[in-house]
Amino acid sequence: MSNSMLLVGTRKGLFVLESGDRRDWTVRGPYCESWPMYHAVLDPESGTIYAAAASEWLGSAIWRSDDLGETWEHSSEGIGFPEGGDLHLSKVSHVMPVHGRLLVGTESAGLFESTDGGRNFSLLTTFEGQEGREAWNDPAQQPPGHLGLSAIIPHPDEQGRFWVIVQGFSLFETTDGGKTFEPRNKGLRRDWPADYEDIGFCVHKVAPAADFERMFQQNHVGMHRSDDGGKTWTEITEGLPTEFGFAAATHPHDRDTFWVIPLDPGHGPPGTQARAGSSSTKGCRARTRTSASSGTAWRSTARTSQGSTSARAPASSSQASTRARAGARSAASSPASPP
Amino acid sequence: MAELHLPPILPPLFPGLPRELEVEAATVDEAIDQLDERWPGMRDRLVEPGPKLRPHINVYVDRERGGLDTVLDPASRVDVIAAISGG
Numbered sequence: 001m002s003n004s005m006l007l008v009g010t011r012k013g014l015f016v017l018e019s020g021d022r023r024d025w026t027v028r029g030p031y032c033e034s035w036p037m038y039h040a041v042l043d044p045e046s047g048t049i050y051a052a053a054a055s056e057w058l059g060s061a062i063w064r065s066d067d068l069g070e071t072w073e074h075s076s077e078g079i080g081f082p083e084g085g086d087l088h089l090s091k092v093s094h095v096m097p098v099h100g101r102l103l104v105g106t107e108s109a110g111l112f113e114s115t116d117g118g119r120n121f122s123l124l125t126t127f128e129g130q131e132g133r134e135a136w137n138d139p140a141q142q143p144p145g146h147l148g149l150s151a152i153i154p155h156p157d158e159q160g161r162f163w164v165i166v167q168g169f170s171l172f173e174t175t176d177g178g179k180t181f182e183p184r185n186k187g188l189r190r191d192w193p194a195d196y197e198d199i200g201f202c203v204h205k206v207a208p209a210a211d212f213e214r215m216f217q218q219n220h221v222g223m224h225r226s227d228d229g230g231k232t233w234t235e236i237t238e239g240l241p242t243e244f245g246f247a248a249a250t251h252p253h254d255r256d257t258f259w260v261i262p263l264d265p266g267h268g269p270p271g272t273q274a275r276a277g278s279s280s281t282k283g284c285r286a287r288t289r290t291s292a293s294s295g296t297a298w299r300s301t302a303r304t305s306q307g308s309t310s311a312r313a314p315a316s317s318s319q320a321s322t323r324a325r326a327g328a329r330s331a332a333s334s335p336a337s338p339p
Numbered sequence: 340m341a342e343l344h345l346p347p348i349l350p351p352l353f354p355g356l357p358r359e360l361e362v363e364a365a366t367v368d369e370a371i372d373q374l375d376e377r378w379p380g381m382r383d384r385l386v387e388p389g390p391k392l393r394p395h396i397n398v399y400v401d402r403e404r405g406g407l408d409t410v411l412d413p414a415s416r417v418d419v420i421a422a423i424s425g426g
Binding site for chain 2: 033056057058059061074075076077080081083088089
């Protein structure tokens, strides 16, 4: 019996992977008529899968399935910027159930909401008046992928509080349901000229711990930790093989434990970039690093040929002795467990 | 009634949508509006803000490339083509 589900978005549509033991997986798909998939999530309250997809031919839409992927409907009703304005909607990048609402992030950076389960949408904000808005809506100044509003991270208890990422520019927090936003980038590093004091940080992934006061962030130039809900950040990159990466996940109960997959800036495993021009990438394997001490020490984990999880010596301290455990969750990504 | 031919990528998105149907419309724009009334959401699949046809959606009226404002007559054949590329 399946008790784990992974929603995997690809350029050829959405795939649903299921497993009873997290070792052997069944694969269904591709779904959503093979539209390029930017994000998908299972709403644990309704049991509905929502998927944000954008076709080069047919535009953007939010797809939904009430039967775990067997049948699908789609809608883009209301997902669009006002006619005659300066914003162009190239794609829907993210979709997230938030306390009864369905929120959708787009490029250009905009936030839309649905109160009827993804059938009709209305524009919530395009961050008017926010410093840096012209820059992040200029495709020439955007990072690859052109995701715009690339993540929505809801607080589990406070209905009006959530965080959003504007790709390549900022983490923001709102406490009034999306009416106003504050940049949350204090303490983050950036290795490029700054046009704005509070904006211009390349936030890749924010993974909150269970208490939502501690957060971990993988960005373009390092791993960072916050102990105050994102208001301030401290770098914790030391001990990792690279400072770059995208994936990060926190333990569902232990606020000190989380996982990250370091990559080279060329998006390959550590060592790939150093071997540019070489015909061999032997030894360049992406491995998960875990910290059980909120980022003060790291250890590498690797799947053995027998399928068990082993741990290598910690990179910088003997404090990290906890073995990697199953059960990590990804707050703003696809993995989810069905009800 | 103009004769409308649709590309195969559309029917899977709209239950009951045939590949061929007849519409009574004065322009391509009106024909798409009629489709949208019967299959809500159809217009957004074919038309982007402007309004104009999406970049990879082509419409031919009686074998001539057309646009939203192309005039139809009762004997017109309208082909909606999703562009493909590659080699």
